[in-house]
Amino acid sequence: MPTRLIRSVSLASLALVALASPTLAQTALPLAVANARAQAASPEAIAEYRYRLQQYQAARAEFDRDAEAYWNAIAEKRRIRNAKRRAGDQISSDDYVLVQPPVYTGPKRPVDPEPRPQPPGERRSLPVVADFVKAAGDYYQFTPQRPASELEFKRAYARVARAMGLTREQAVRVYAFETGGDGSYDMQSGLSKSRPGSRAISTAIGYNQLLTTNTLVLLAEQGNHILKVLNERAAALSGPQRKALEHKIGIVKRMVAMARSIPGNWSEHEKLGRTPQGWGVHALVLDIDVGPLLQTHKLLTSVIFARQKGYTEPLTAAELEMMNLTGDGTGFDMVTMPQELREIVPTSNFFQRSGYERNPVAIRHNTVAKLLAVTDARMDANSAKPGARELYAAF
Known part of the structure; x- marks a missing residue:
């Protein structure tokens, strides 16, 4: 990089x-x-700094006490909603915190006139596409079969998504939101061909921005379906093409076994996703046969989750994106909320404190209705870009 x-x-x-x-x-x-x-640094400057530092620390401590109480209330309300949902009880406005999070308005931390030299921090670099491909070769003797063109991947994705029940609107608008409307099948979050020197900000790749953890979880949960589809394709082929796909199926089986070799929870798969073995599995997202299946399952699992919870209305693309971004359980909470509650319930109800404070979109658009509206608006704007229009046509 x-x-x-x-x-x-x-x-x-x-x-x-x-x-x-x-x-x-x-x-x-x-x-x-x-x-x-x-x-x-004069004695007067040092004394002034120490006085201002005490003021800052006192104000910050008071804010932190208020913030801790607020986020504890958020967590408690979430527990109550989950329990009521399990019991089939009606959820009302009383089951949410209806005030916005406290905002720090006290003095800023003063500048130390005697700054201590700090040792340079070690910057941890994220793996990029080249690292995923190399790890796939090193650990699985696998090289993803890349498409001849972007349009070839879009057509493969459209065929799979349509066959598995995603609508064109859902697929195209989520693509428009996740990639900005012009992203490629191998686009990694934070990297841009138009910004030389840009850095990856996560391991997310592709139209629906799958993290290494997403790929591992999807293989563990949906591996049987993915292998079934690949075997059906292989049965319709002959000669070298069939032999090549059957070889790939054998590799995918090994990767599925790897994904299932650890406890089936997000944190354990996240740990595996930080290793070269996990990176190698993530290279499947780039493969013309397997990548579209993974991209589709990323969204389809949310659709199935909503159906299993008894929600029969078609999910809008913005609602699907909420489930995609925040997790199915949390997103479903927003999706099933009536409009009158969406207008008044703060977005903070669906975040942990650390995640919320790093999310300027959720802070600025601070109710469920506003967050869904800005998501729709971004989808509208980005759907007019060439990449999104090409995906629309591929359907």
Whole structure:
């Protein structure tokens, strides 16, 4: 993954000196920084900083107490809703927290006039498509069969999605939302051909942005169906094509067994997804035969979940996206909510605190109705882009 490094001659020289002399790098430089701090920070500045820091810490502690109480109430209401849903009881507005989360409005953390030198943090790089493909070869002796063109993958996806019960509207609009309307089958979250030097922000790949964990969970849960479809295709072929697909089926069986070799919960699959063995399985998303099946199952599991819960109305693309983003149980809570509740229930009811505070869209569009509306609006805009129009035509 390319990175942009801008170095001056002096910085390069300093780096060479530091590499050649660990003692100089570790002791002389901090001493120079310490001397500079001592010269720059007056006693008055230090006293002012310490006073302001106490003010900040007191205000922040008060906010954290309020926030903890709020998010504890969110968790308790969620437990109540889940229990009522299991019992078949009606859920009402009383089962949600109807006020927005507290917002910190106190003083900002003051700048330390005596900053301590911090050791450089180790940046953990995420695996990218090339790493997934390499791991597939290393651990499974598998190279995904890539499409000859983007349109070939779109047509394969459309055939599978239509056959398995997804509507064109659901598939195209979710694609438009997840990829911006122009994403490729091997698009990875955070990486963009139009932004040189961009970095991956997750392992999510493809039209519906499957994480390594998604791929492993889908193989564990839907492996039998995927293998059934592949075997049916192989039976209709002959000669080298049949032999090649049968070889691929054998590899997929090994990957399914790998995905099922651990306890069937998200956290355990997430751990496996951080290993090269998990990366190799994720390469299946790129394969012209298996990738469309995984992409379709990613959405279809939410549709099936809603049906099993007794919800017979067709899911709109925005509702399906909510289940796709937040998980089936949480998304289903939003989907089944009547419009009058959607207008007043804060989006915070469907997040953990850490996830909510990292989600500016949910914060800005802070009720269920607003979040669904902005999702629909983004789908509308992105559905007009060439990639989405090409997928629409592929159906």
